[in-house]
Amino acid sequence: MNTPVHALSLKEKQRKEREALILQTAEEVLLEKGYHAMSMDEIATRVGVAKGTLYLHFARKDDLVYRLFEDDMERILHLIKRVTTMKGDARTKLASIFETLYESFFDQHGQLLYTLYNSIEVNDALREKQHGVMRQLADFVASLLDEGKKDGVFTTFIPTEVMMRVFFSMLSPKAYQQLMAEKKMASKELVQHVERIYFQGITIPS
Numbered sequence: 570m571n572t573p574v575h576a577l578s579l580k581e582k583q584r585k586e587r588e589a590l591i592l593q594t595a596e597e598v599l600l601e602k603g604y605h606a607m608s609m610d611e612i613a614t615r616v617g618v619a620k621g622t623l624y625l626h627f628a629r630k631d632d633l634v635y636r637l638f639e640d641d642m643e644r645i646l647h648l649i650k651r652v653t654t655m656k657g658d659a660r661t662k663l664a665s666i667f668e669t670l671y672e673s674f675f676d677q678h679g680q681l682l683y684t685l686y687n688s689i690e691v692n693d694a695l696r697e698k699q700h701g702v703m704r705q706l707a708d709f710v711a712s713l714l715d716e717g718k719k720d721g722v723f724t725t726f727i728p729t730e731v732m733m734r735v736f737f738s739m740l741s742p743k744a745y746q747q748l749m750a751e752k753k754m755a756s757k758e759l760v761q762h763v764e765r766i767y768f769q770g771i772t773i774p775s
Contacts, residue, residue: 588626591616592640595633604634635698642702645670649709659717660772663736664764666710670740671760710736714771723771732771739763 594615598607609630613623627633648669652662711733717723723732745759 587616587618587622591618591623591626592633592636596637599634599637638698642698645702645706649706652709658720658722659713660722660768663710663713663717664768666706666713667736667740667764667767668760671763672756707733707737717771721773724773727771735770736767739767 591612594612595607598612598615607630609623609627610620612633613620616623627636648666652665655662655665711729714723714729714732714736718725718729745763
């Protein structure tokens with residue numbers, strides 16, 4: 570007897586919902602305990618599923634972390650695609666990238682991934698995945714900087730590679746954590762100040 574199509578669809582929907590809950594729980598455990606202390610047993614208990622069910626979704630702890638990285642990297646690639654279709658000059662497009670990345674780096678998920686990426690516990694496969702996406706983003710930023718130079722928006726006296734490196738160095742959330750904590754400055758306000766400093770440094774005065 571064939572199983573009705575709608576029953577299969579419901580089963581798949583339940584599987585996806587359970588997987589989303591597993592990922593959310595894994596992120597919570599990572600934030601609380603870190604990569605090393607995170608265990609599949611605890612994740613299964615918190616989700617309310619058998620350990621065997623958890624392994625049907627993710628065979629290893631590394632697979633869970635890889636998926637968290639992968640989702641974040643897909644978000645960055647989507648940003649690149651969106652900016653390529655935007656109207657406006659190179660500065661407008663760069664500002665959009667800057668603001669979006671800044672906001673994502675300062676949310677809880679972004680800080681978790683930043684910490685994991687800089688941890689010696691992260692395996693080479695995870696790091697190579699992030700390297701690949703960040704290379705694409707770096708190349709895109711460099712192309713916008715070159716475009717801005719060609720159009721007379723950005724100075725030609727500063728090498729593009731230097732401009733690009735400074736762009737990303739100003740996105741580090743750790744550099745501003747104490748300032749935000751002491752001054753109670755919102756991330757949206759902070760990004761406006763940092764963005765102004767960057768663009769005033771590379772833009773040709775009108």
